[in-house]
Amino acid sequence: MKQTVYVNIEKNIYGIDFVISGEKFFIMRKYTTLFFVLFVLFSKHVLAQDTPLNYVKVIYGEQTISTDEYTVEISNVVSTTAEAKFKFKITNKTEDFLLFDASKCTFEINGEKLTPKDKFLIVDPYDSKSKTVSVTGAGLNKATSYGFVLNGVQRVVPIGSAIEVPQFKLPVSTNEFTAGKFSVQLKSSKKESGAAFVKFDVQYKGDKIGFIMPSKIDVTMPDGNNYASTESKSKTLLLFPGDTEKISASWSKMPGGRMNDMQMVEMLINFKGVFSEGVAKNLAEQKVTLNWSEELTKAANK
Numbered sequence: 001m002k003q004t005v006y007v008n009i010e011k012n013i014y015g016i017d018f019v020i021s022g023e024k025f026f027i028m029r030k031y032t033t034l035f036f037v038l039f040v041l042f043s044k045h046v047l048a049q050d051t052p053l054n055y056v057k058v059i060y061g062e063q064t065i066s067t068d069e070y071t072v073e074i075s076n077v078v079s080t081t082a083e084a085k086f087k088f089k090i091t092n093k094t095e096d097f098l099l100f101d102a103s104k105c106t107f108e109i110n111g112e113k114l115t116p117k118d119k120f121l122i123v124d125p126y127d128s129k130s131k132t133v134s135v136t137g138a139g140l141n142k143a144t145s146y147g148f149v150l151n152g153v154q155r156v157v158p159i160g161s162a163i164e165v166p167q168f169k170l171p172v173s174t175n176e177f178t179a180g181k182f183s184v185q186l187k188s189s190k191k192e193s194g195a196a197f198v199k200f201d202v203q204y205k206g207d208k209i210g211f212i213m214p215s216k217i218d219v220t221m222p223d224g225n226n227y228a229s230t231e232s233k234s235k236t237l238l239l240f241p242g243d244t245e246k247i248s249a250s251w252s253k254m255p256g257g258r259m260n261d262m263q264m265v266e267m268l269i270n271f272k273g274v275f276s277e278g279v280a281k282n283l284a285e286q287k288v289t290l291n292w293s294e295e296l297t298k299a300a301n302k
Contacts, residue, residue: 104152
């Protein structure tokens with residue numbers, strides 16, 4: 001069946017000028033039907049194009065965050081329907097300790113804010129640490145991109161001066177001593193001509209953050225000289241309130257003959273600069289956007 005329409009039209013459609021004046025034209029129902037079919041097919045084609053909706057595992061591009069205090073590298077970024085995760089590597093650029101508490105971070109996915117439950121990292125000066133940071137939820141592989149808010153990075157800043165400690169005598173006259181908020185107990189020792197060592201348990205009883213630097217332990221011998229421990233490369237230890245750590249120092253055969261025979265003479269162990277305290281200062285929040293990679297996602301789902 002045909003419909004006859006008489007028109008006089010001047011029209012601009014999608015940038016094309018149409019002028020139909022005083023003429024008949026026919027709109028066939030079959031053409032209307034054909035147009036509808038073509039529209040449906042076109043819509044299906046658009047929807048069939050690649051988006052994260054079509055993949056079980058979605059891969060996102062890497063990101064880097066750089067500040068004066070640290071660099072963070074985010075890699076191996078992957079989401080499934082129930083989990084979003086990535087490798088988190090932080091490099092400390094400072095001479096102080098850094099702390100990272102992942103539970104202070106936020107994943108912003110599909111309009112939701114999700115929080116990791118991971119434990120924190122302690123990053124030594126000029127060192128790097130890595131861990132996997134993840135969150136769980138539903139439909140986490142449906143986002144073409146999502147935000148990651150980096151919080152919970154702190155710089156541990158020393159306060160005050162190093163704690164003064166009396167010399168510790170070998171052979172021992174006491175098995176324990178106190179250094180400020182640190183309680184120190186001798187666990188074992190040896191004192192022979194060719195070798196000597198001491199081992200201590202140290203508990204921090206303060207309310208801040210305690211530092212122990214075993215590398216600074218040395219000993220004064222009868223010749224008047226101070227001799228560094230053979231464990232002079234020991235790393236600095238960081239203690240939270242109530243924490244306990246083990247420290248040790250040792251010496252091999254001393255120069256000076258009988259005057260410095262460790263088995264026969266008194267040794268005075270020095271703890272100058274070994275014990276100190278610090279406080280944690282929050283560093284500024286950072287935010288990055290993680291965008292899905294079609295190429296990497298296709299490869300991961302083969």
